[in-house]
Amino acid sequence: MHIVPERPGDFAAIENLMDVSFGAGRAAKTVYKLRDGVPHDMALSFVALEEGAAESEMRGSIRYWPILIGAARTPAILLGPLAVDPAHKGRGFGKALMRHSLAHAKAQGHKIVVLVGDPEYYNPFGFTREQALALALPGPVEERRFLALALEPGALDGVSGMIQLALPPRRSVRRSAA
Ligand SMILES: CC(C)(COP(=O)(O)OP(=O)(O)OC[C@H]1O[C@@H](n2cnc3c(N)ncnc32)[C@H](O)[C@@H]1OP(=O)(O)O)[C@@H](O)C(=O)NCCC(=O)NCCS
Numbered sequence: 001m002h003i004v005p006e007r008p009g010d011f012a013a014i015e016n017l018m019d020v021s022f023g024a025g026r027a028a029k030t031v032y033k034l035r036d037g038v039p040h041d042m043a044l045s046f047v048a049l050e051e052g053a054a055e056s057e058m059r060g061s062i063r064y065w066p067i068l069i070g071a072a073r074t075p076a077i078l079l080g081p082l083a084v085d086p087a088h089k090g091r092g093f094g095k096a097l098m099r100h101s102l103a104h105a106k107a108q109g110h111k112i113v114v115l116v117g118d119p120e121y122y123n124p125f126g127f128t129r130e131q132a133l134a135l136a137l138p139g140p141v142e143e144r145r146f147l148a149l150a151l152e153p154g155a156l157d158g159v160s161g162m163i164q165l166a167l168p169p170r171r172s173v174r175r176s177a178a
Contacts, residue, residue: 001050003097013058017060018061022081022083026081030140031137035078040064044110046062046101059085059088060097061082061083062080063080064079064101067166068164069163070135070160070162076112076113077112077114082098094121099125102151105151106151112155116137117147122147127149131147136163138164
């Protein structure tokens with residue numbers, strides 16, 4: 001299998017995979033409030049392709065969004081969605097996408113990762129409920145599924161509060177003096 005950066009041509013296939021995996025109503029979930037109007041981080045978005053398969057035969061996708069935590073606006077990243085083609089589950093694509101993207105996140109200097117997902121799947125990568133106890137999300141989630149990971153020891157020490165949308169800086173509008 002190959003893990004490669006998400007390409008513009010993957011967009012439609014990823015949307016379709018997300019609809020199949022999470023249902024068309026997925027945008028109503030709390031985590032989508034943190035994605036609204038914010039582009040995902042292309043430097044951390046990857047697709048899994050299978051050796052020998054046509055390029056269009058993508059097996060899985062992972063994306064991350066930039067977020068800010070608390071009044072201090074500590075930068076962090078929100079992991080997900082992660083999804084693997086239902087016909088190819090259990091073949092290691094999910095774990096490969098996780099390992100690859102987390103290694104890149106660390107190498108790029110990210111220090112805190114947050115997600116909402118099954119702890120049984122994410123615990124082996126170091127995500128725990130305990131690390132997210134001082135954090136809050138702007139809407140309801142099943143508490144046991146709200147997890148965090150410090151990519152650097154101590155990165156979550158003293159970090160607390162509501163997770164917010166990391167809006168890109170507004171383009172400054174230059175008005176010519178008429
Ligand atoms: C969760 C998902 C990404 C896993 O991808 P995958 O390629 O099938 O998983 P892998 O082959 O890398 O890993 C398989 C292992 O994960 C376990 N696993 C898969 N989904 C799991 C889940 N939701 N909870 C706990 N364990 C899970 C399998 O039992 C298997 O365990 P084993 O290695 O001990 O046999 C994929 O099943 C998927 O797309 N699910 C629907 C969308 C989703 O739930 N996304 C994640 C949000 S929690």
